[in-house]
Amino acid sequence: NSDSGKDSSSSKSSSGEASGKITAVGSTALQPLVEKAAANFQKENSKVNITVQGGGSGTGLSQVQDKSVTIGNSDIFAEEKDGIDSKKLVDHKVAVVGMAPVINKDVNVKNLTMDQVKQIFTGKITNWKDVGGKDEEITVVNRAEGSGTRATFEAAVLKGEKAVKSQEQDSNGTVQKIVESTPGAISYLAFSYINNKIQAVSIDDVKPTDENVESGKWKIWSYEHMYTNGKADGATAKFLDYMNSKDVQDSLVKDMGYISIHNMKVQKDSKGTVSSK
Amino acid sequence: MDDIQKKLQTKSKATFQDYFGKGICYLCIGLIILLVTCILYFIASKGLATFTKNHVRVLDFLTKTNWNPGAIDAKGHPDIGALPMIVTSFSVTLLAAIIATPFALGVAIFMAEFSSKRGTKILQPVIELLVGIPSVVYGFIGLSVIVPFIRNVFGGTGFGILSGTLVLFVMILPTITSLSVDSLKSVPMYYRQASLALGATRWQTIYKVVLRSAIPGILTAIIFGMARAFGEALAVQMVIGNATLMPKNLISPASTLTSKLTTDIGNTVMGTLPNNALWSLALILLLMSLILNMLVKFIGKRGRF
């Protein structure tokens, strides 16, 4: 199926000015980036009309699968999502996002081992004093089940074990706020949401930095994907090319707090296997 | 046959005006019925798919306490129990109504009976203003004021039923108040006069005459307030903690039907079990609001002399 979705009445000519209507829906994390890129893109391609919306990765994937939208934005591989037939979808990786455990500042812990993180999130360790902090109960704050951040974090950290039942929040902003204000709280956030009011934790003495992600030392990261149903063409293809161009990767992607896809020295497949590029 | 006689027997402009007006009104109400039917059908079909397509047992859904749509339990059934959410929804709703009612009634009595025109003039718009504050804003005030307050006073994380209750209390206060005012005002003036002229005090008049006859209206107001509390999502979601656990006490994180629904819906794929299960929660909400409405009707009937 090579049609790029019914919303896109894109012109077939691949040269010259593209025209058409593109709707990109899905991941809220990716939305601002694509929105900004789309605005810049439309300045040069005034005949292209791009609508960018959130709704969550699940929404993005299922809508692009139904061809209701042109592009489905997702934080996770289509293969990871139940109910999505990934064979029909074409993946376009547009950025990399690193994630780190974050804790409330008063806990005063700066480093954990991968195993400790795992035990905390599976509910086996429940007090900070067991990992070198003060005597305070651990409050685990999870992202909502099915969120890309949670899927990535659990794949990298829990390795198949089940997370403890605890608080869940459906957005990064709320998690940030709760960790900031709740004593003893721990959660995880994409690098872009980490600020100086919360404590990002090193794992096995590796600091959560862009360089460590790029080199593969930091294990918790994922791609930001833009899926099309079938091969992209016309304006959609042109826009996706633009997303991958230096223009976007070296400026917007960085501004957003993401890592450029070009800088990665390792790559990950949908099963989570990491290999060097 | 004279002119008038003929006129009597033929349709006139007024007749057509009436056809026209009737047509419009039927059209409008028809449209509303269509909308309602659509949305009911939509939710019912989605919500029932959990049971028909995914073969979750209704009884399990309503009585089990483990919500785990991704997994399958020992017997091979999907592991979906909504009881924690149902219990939490009921708890916050009832508690919020219990707290809000005395305040709302106090204000309503003040506005309807104490006849201080100026007080009413100020209170009325302020109460209307409260209705317009977005849920998110209530949620954030809850998150930054109520949650820390509860944490400091009662311990725990501060997230839980109590915080949810307090936020909802403020949110349903205007609803209950303004509907109660309406119902108090509809008690005929002469009841009050009659009672006062008999030497009853103002409070005796309010309590034994006015409130008595306004009771059906006030109950309706409370139930509408409860319906609003039951369906409120964004604000509750921020302060209740969203843990699909059976609430053990008022200050442990819990999850209401709506908060679960809003938290997860964007992260699931249409047509899959996790998504259908969420729609089943919506179906419960719908049924609840139906039951609450029936209750209103019932009270209304009983209340009439």
Added chain:
Amino acid sequence: MNAKKIDHLATGVIYTLVISVIVILIAILGYILFNGVPDISWHFLTSAAQSFSAGGGIRDQLFNSLYLLILTIIVSLPIGLGAGIYLSEYAPNNWTTELIRTSVEVLSSLPSVVVGLFGYLLFVIKLNLGFSILSGAIALTFFNLPLLTRNIEESLRGVPDLQREAGMSLGLSSWKTTTKIVLPAALPGILTGLILSAGRIFGEAAALIYTAGQSAPTVDYTNWNIFSTTSFLNPMRPAETLAVHIWKVNTESVTPDAHLISSASSAVLIIVILIFNLGARFLGNKLYNKITASK
């Protein structure tokens, strides 16, 4: 205790309740305004929002909110009027009418997320309206209608039958009587309902996230051609409203000044609702006085 003492006591209790409610109200409004008003500036009101950098404004969101409000009222008021008139003037007193009333009221207590998702699947996807102001307005109509209908019905019922009899006995059709006699007399009540629902529309976020969308593409405020995609009047463009903006800024935004934007936007929202409230009341009274020739 004698009756007079109880009277004093009850009065005291009621005053205590009223004062505590007033304190709560003032605390909430004060909290929002105190946190927000200092950050409101002309620049804030008139510049576009920023995704990653500080200093963004709410120009488009504010306009979208107002535009959506107006569109929603345009869509829902006539329907609400028609349905309200039906229920108060035409509906027979039987179980079908009760059923209609019940279903309308059930609609009013549906969580707005559900309405939003329904609107998303039906209008945005099925009817191909896309993420647009129009989809948003229709979704908002869904939960605006029940309240509005109920309110209009009750206001109409409040007008004494004497007025209807007067109209009918002059040979007026019941439609004319209703629209020209009863409706004007019911205007103040209808207005209050309208203001209340306008407040709700203005503050609604959940139903709009999936219908009117969460992005505010830059529009051209000089383009009055409502069919043009860049026109600010085009109802087919996506439109993030102020309430949605507050939601988004709080939940997903990476802008450094998210907190500031959120509190200032909340304050703006409340101020706009207040202005709307007072304005509608003022205009309504004017209109009422004009129609009824009272002063």
Added chain:
Amino acid sequence: MKEYNLTDSYITDITEKKALSTDNLQVYYGDNHAIFDANLNFPRYKITALIGASGCGKSTFLRCLNRMNDKVARVDGEIMYRNTDINSSKINVYEVRKHIGMVFQRPNPFAKSIKENIIFALKNAGINQKDELEERLEQSLKSAALWDEVKDNLNKSALALSGGQQQRLCIARSIAMKPDILLLDEPASALDPISTSKIEETLQTLKKDYSIIIVTHNLQQASRISDYTAFLHLGHIIEYNSTVNVFTHPKMRPTEDYVSGNFG
């Protein structure tokens, strides 16, 4: 209450031209049979009074005559007006009401200006020339003896008038439509004696051009102003005769008791 035989009645024959007549009129409120076999002829350019104890059906009967009971009650039988049965479902009720006007017990002016109150219905009836409207406005207010009191304030709200003035405005509003017949349901019972006598005077002058049927529970009023009187009891027309006869030589026992105050 005394038991009377309700099947006996005395109905006089009207020799004058008839304005309206009812033939075997029955009214039911659900199961409640409110009017039984009413056969009455109302003479033209006369005032006919309907009297009877509270709840006997005076208002019910009156309201049938211009179909105000549509949707409220079931009305069987014929009401003949200009050789047409206006109780038939084929009849255009709006036209009926233009020709048979009605004034109610409690004054019910519209919440509009005095002027608007009068010309509103006229405009709706298709009268649009300014002259005609002005003329009818003045004429009807004069007929209702209200002109002098309001002529300088025609744009004032009708609700600002006193009760008696409001009632006369309602009469003016009715007659501005130039009806044939005017029905009045206790038009003066909410008014003070001054206003009442003004209204009575008005009716006396109106009767030159209109046939008037008036319900009243004030026997003095009935005897003062009406030419014919019908006495109703429990939904039955017990006696119908010239007013003088009804009050001085009642033919039926219940009537006699009622007018002499020994009733019930």
Added chain:
Amino acid sequence: MKEYNLTDSYITDITEKKALSTDNLQVYYGDNHAIFDANLNFPRYKITALIGASGCGKSTFLRCLNRMNDKVARVDGEIMYRNTDINSSKINVYEVRKHIGMVFQRPNPFAKSIKENIIFALKNAGINQKDELEERLEQSLKSAALWDEVKDNLNKSALALSGGQQQRLCIARSIAMKPDILLLDEPASALDPISTSKIEETLQTLKKDYSIIIVTHNLQQASRISDYTAFLHLGHIIEYNSTVNVFTHPKMRPTEDYVSGNFG
């Protein structure tokens, strides 16, 4: 309306024992001065009628007498009852109203049973013995001439009574409190003549034990039942005299015009 001199008045001296008197009573609705310098003495165990055109201030004046105008209007001056100025702010108004009962123009029974209607206020006033309640119930209904009609249906809703019965119930409700004085504001104006005459009879018997002040716009009624009559005009008491004198030898010009129907 004719212009009369409003400062002249004729107020007769009451030689009998007084039930109530007003001294320089003034009433203001905001800026609107509604009652001017009312100085009236109401004799004990007599019926005093207040008459006058609509809006002259009859109701306003009456409502002052048991402080029903509190919060509605500003009332200056003294109202002496048992040598106490009951218009003073120190007075317990609830007690005042127990001794000075009131019945309104439109019957206003509570939506409760007949029995409940009567004992409601009694219970509020702290009377709880069953015997006493039953006794007062029967006594008051008998005084109001309603006992025979309702004694088998005391638990029926009061709203199911006819208008006249409702009004008598309201009178019974008032006198169950054993007041000294009974104020009635046009108690019969909404009723048919039968009910009206029942009420008038009731008042005649009540006057043995109560001092009664009644507002009426029915001059016949005033002359039939009252001993004294006060005529009000535009807020002024123009004439106060024995009823016979007021109706047959009015001292003042406005009174004369009013009672002879030449007023206004």
